[in-house]
Amino acid sequence: MCERHRTHPVVTEPHAETRAPGPAGTCRPADARREVERAIDACCRAARTRCDAHAVEDAQLVVSELTTNAILHGGGVTDFHVDVVGHGVRVCVSDASDRLPVTRPPVDPRGRRRVDGRGWPIVCRLARDVQVSDLPSGGKCITAVLPLF
Structure with missing residues (x-):
């Protein structure tokens, strides 16, 4: 797990003051990336400020x-x-699994370098807050908040 981030089970879904939901059925990373860019761009335009690339x-x-x-x-x-809250952007991704994310060592038991297993450490390093919540209908929601400025 991310040592510096809270990870705990909760039985409520995340709330948002300003919500910019992705299109129904969004499941591709490219769709999610576009939605994040749109939400941040809209916020920066409304605030008449330049977004940090x-x-x-x-x-x-x-x-x-x-x-x-x-x-x-x-x-x-x-x-x-995805929502822009204060000086940050919050992304929430839900899936059907109750299994928590894990950090795997960069080397397998035979001493060979793994080609995968880097996603969760990247999330933990870039986000200022990460939470994993159980969903009432089963599965989990991972919420990550990243600074915008």
Whole structure:
């Protein structure tokens, strides 16, 4: 798990003051990346400020990793939304699995370098807050908040 982030079971779905839901059935990382870019761009235009390109890229990378992990390990994306809250962007990706994300060592038991297993550490490193919540209908929702400025 992410040592510096809270990871705990909760039986409620995340709330959002300003919600920019992805299209129904969003399950591809590319769709999620576009939704993140749109939400951040709309917020920056409304505030008449310039978006930090690195912050947008970080948010896109995190949402790409979360959606890819949901597809590969969680039975697919069951819900996705993004909101801009204060000076951060919050992405929420839900899947059908109750299994918690894990960090795997970079080397397998035989001493060979793994080619996978880097997504969760990337999410934990870039996000300022990560929460994993159990959903009432089963599965989980991973929420990551990243700084925008």
